[in-house]
Amino acid sequence: MPDTTQQVLIIGAGPAGLSMACALADAGIASTVLEASPEAELAEPREDGREIALTHRGTAILQDLQAWQDLPPEAISPLRQARVFNGTAPQCLHFDSGQAERLGSLVPNHWLRRIAWLGAERRPLVQVRTQAKVTALELSAASARLTLEGGEQLQAPLVIAADSRFSATRRLAGIGAEMRDFGRSVILCRIEHEKPHEDQALECFHHGHTMAWLPLGGYSAQLSSLVLTLPTDLAQAQLAWSEEQWLAWVQQHSQGRLGRLKLAGSRHHYPLVATYAHRFAAPRFALVGDAAVGMHPVTAHGYNFGLYGVQCLASLLAGAPDPGDAALLTHYAAEHRRTTWPIYQGTNAVVRLFTDERPPARLLRQGVLAVADRLPPLKALITRQLTGQGRIGFSAR
Known part of the structure; x- marks a missing residue:
């Protein structure tokens, strides 16, 4: 079949892929987003239990994309403190x-x-093709070519993959990834509680499990999202429990920090696997979102890293005569690695320390918390990294 030439092809219509298309459109670059799912799943996504923590920089990027104003006020919950x-x-x-x-x-x-879907809908330079599954990828110095299920071929100067941390397109491009399977899963559920959360998150590293309470003050001063991290076998066992049995277990292990608890939604379950691509770019090819870096949620950087990559790549390509220029993609890959690699490694180190149940590790982490709390410069550094204020700008050329 004959090739159909496009300006930029983006694979994956999740928030990262659609945000990438919107950022390119704002830079005057047309794109086609290819997504295997049906349109209804993109236009009206279902609630999935996940609450995403956005840094100051992540929020600013969404504001620049004119997406932030599409959020209803109750969907934005302030995070003012964390313990x-x-x-x-x-x-x-x-x-x-x-x-x-x-x-x-x-x-x-x-x-x-x-809001990512709404942003793509109102930009004429963005085309979204649903139920379009990519089966083959060819990269050369001159162009990139995709083959869709059914045989149709598309050609472009640049292909951008944003199709999850288990990206099939990344594999088609011959790019491997470091994968860390933590052997743990998370159970997510909204819970009403007796005591007000005061816009404060609680991260509780208990022996054998972790409880994170995320305040949902946009909805209520007495509503939080529980992120319960457990060994996968225990998580599977708990999913078989009745809601009453599970809530009683949560109540027992919450140590009364939020008072009496009541379920306010269904439980959701996700395995924990972190990924980091060996490369973020190849000839006529780039990775963004989780396809580049898939984070453990403990430091809440995963979605923000996706936005940082979108901002960086779009800024580099703006005004470029060739969006697939090798030097620009190399610059993007180096910049995104500098932004993400230290926090990726630091996050994994935190997870290793705080999930190690051996007595020396328990003593060490208690000492780490005590020392960090008594060193204001260290706390300030950690806070800047958590909020995304540690390193805002980058050189686009």
């Missing part, structure tokens, strides 16, 4: 927003998917 606990010890590591209004904001994942 980190180790086991049953009363001491904690406390973070506050300092001079800023908030540490960040929490937004339901299905709303981020929705």
